[in-house]
Amino acid sequence: MKDRVDLKTTPSKITPANDVWVLHLPRFGEEGTHFHTYGLLTPYFKGLTEGRLMATRCTNPRCPISKGNGEMWLPPRADCPDCHQPMVWQEVKDPKGYIYAFTYVERGGTGLEIECPYYQIDVKMEGVGTIVKSYLLDRKPIKIGDKVRARFRTGAAATNTCLDLCFELA
Numbered sequence: 062m063k064d065r066v067d068l069k070t071t072p073s074k075i076t077p078a079n080d081v082w083v084l085h086l087p088r089f090g091e092e093g094t095h096f097h098t099y100g101l102l103t104p105y106f107k108g109l110t111e112g113r114l115m116a117t118r119c120t121n122p123r124c125p126i127s128k129g130n131g132e133m134w135l136p137p138r139a140d141c142p143d144c145h146q147p148m149v150w151q152e153v154k155d156p157k158g159y160i161y162a163f164t165y166v167e168r169g170g171t172g173l174e175i176e177c178p179y180y181q182i183d184v185k186m187e188g189v190g191t192i193v194k195s196y197l198l199d200r201k202p203i204k205i206g207d208k209v210r211a212r213f214r215t216g217a218a219a220t221n222t223c224l225d226l227c228f229e230l231a
């Protein structure tokens with residue numbers, strides 16, 4: 062077994078439409094291509110393909126929770142769940158954190174595009190208020206608290222999906 066996880070995905074195509082991306086996901090072959098837009102979350106997916114992790118945060122001073130100085134959210138939300146106002150984009154610089162929880166996946170369900178076995182991980186990242194769910198590239202034994210750093214599938218390797226973000230042991 063290889064010591065790094067690979068994907069078994071057919072890359073998706075993107076059609077830009079004004080400021081948003083429309084995804085063509087060939088999940089069931091060309092005939093079964095699923096189309097949907099990333100809409101206001103396009104900066105997140107575009108950022109991944111460029112090696113940048115883009116989060117959103119609430120800066121509304123009248124927000125009952127953020128009071129104008131919200132934490133970063135990942136995955137991002139277009140609108141704040143607390144005050145329903147648009148959030149602002151901010152890049153997570155030098156994205157890293159630690160394993161908060163994990164699941165060792167030996168057999169995946171239909172449609173899983175990650176080669177098993179792999180670790181599905183929840184990551185607590187520095188400066189980010191939410192827990193990020195992703196997958197770990199490494200296949201060696203891990204434990205809660207292990208430090209990880211973000212990796213990206215960019216350029217020709219990009220899938221244009223959430224799979225373009227993953228983590229490796231730091």
Ligand SMILES: [Zn+2]
Nearest residue numbers: 119124141144
């Ligand atoms: Zn808010």
